[in-house]
Amino acid sequence: DAGITQSPRHKVTETGTPVTLRCHQTENHRYMYWYRQDPGHGLRLIHYSYGVKDTDKGEVSDGYSVSRSKTEDFLLTLESATSSQTSVYFCAISVEGVGTQYFGPGTRLLVL
Amino acid sequence: SQQGEEDPQALSIQEGENATMNCSYKTSINNLQWYRQNSGRGLVHLILIRSNEREKHSGRLRVTLDTSKKSSSLLITASRAADTASYFCATDGAEGAQKLVFGQGTRLTINP
Numbered sequence: 001d002a003g004i005t006q007s008p009r010h011k012v013t014e015t016g017t018p019v020t021l022r023c024h025q026t027e028n029h030r031y032m033y034w035y036r037q038d039p040g041h042g043l044r045l046i047h048y049s050y051g052v053k054d055t056d057k058g059e060v061s062d063g064y065s066v067s068r069s070k071t072e073d074f075l076l077t078l079e080s081a082t083s084s085q086t087s088v089y090f091c092a093i094s095v096e097g098v099g100t101q102y103f104g105p106g107t108r109l110l111v112l
Numbered sequence: 113s114q115q116g117e118e119d120p121q122a123l124s125i126q127e128g129e130n131a132t133m134n135c136s137y138k139t140s141i142n143n144l145q146w147y148r149q150n151s152g153r154g155l156v157h158l159i160l161i162r163s164n165e166r167e168k169h170s171g172r173l174r175v176t177l178d179t180s181k182k183s184s185s186l187l188i189t190a191s192r193a194a195d196t197a198s199y200f201c202a203t204d205g206a207e208g209a210q211k212l213v214f215g216q217g218t219r220l221t222i223n224p
Contacts, residue, residue, distance in 0.1 A: 004154075031210050035214075040216065041216065042200065042214050042215055042216035042217055043155070043200065043214040044214075045211070045212075045213075048210075048211065050210070090154055090155070092154075092155075094210050096210070098143075098160065099142075099143055099145070099160075099204055099210055099212065100145065100157050100160060101145075101147075101155075101157065101202075101212060102157065103154030103155045103156070104154055105153065105154050106152075106153070106154055
């Protein structure tokens with residue numbers, strides 16, 4: 001599993017509240033990613049990071065922000081959660097050069 | 113928009129039979145990868161094929177790549193119940209090997 005953990009693993013929250021999901025890796029990989037997975041849409045990239053404090057938007061970045069102050073941690077924040085953000089969120093790291101990605105176990109988020 | 117599109121969306125076969133899944137993509141690639149996802153878990157990397165390769169094997173997996181048709185296939189031989197999972201293709205492209213685009217997946221069910 002490339003030493004990737006996500007927390008929390010499950011979360012229920014209310015519309016309008018802020019939510020932060022954490023991804024932690026133990027192998028000092030430079031590239032980290034946040035995806036969401038929804039039925040009928042597969043896996044869609046939200047944001048990714050290519051180093052400490054270096055981040056970029058993905059396909060579905062609206063409503064999400066990220067931060068990476070340390071190599072090992074990549075945080076995803078929903079500033080004001082909406083029901084459309086109910087999803088399963090996966091963090092991944094990438095082996096530089098080859099591009100193979102290794103995924104965390106996922107976080108199930110329900111926004112009521 | 114999705115770069116890779118899998119076909120079929122769902123496949124159900126008997127244990128011991130072979131399973132074939134197809135992936136089509138739209139733009140030029142450097143690599144194409146296949147991933148497996150067991151229910152409720154993160155994606156697991158299976159195999160990577162480079163654009164200059166036509167076929168690659170790994171155990172019971174055989175992947176082909178036809179860059180002229182922008183398509184790939186994943187063959188699982190002698191299927192087992194444990195192969196029941198969703199299978200995704202992922203392609204890189206203009207934005208480089210570190211940024212993948214995933215298809216919507218094929219749901220494979222192996223019946224005992």
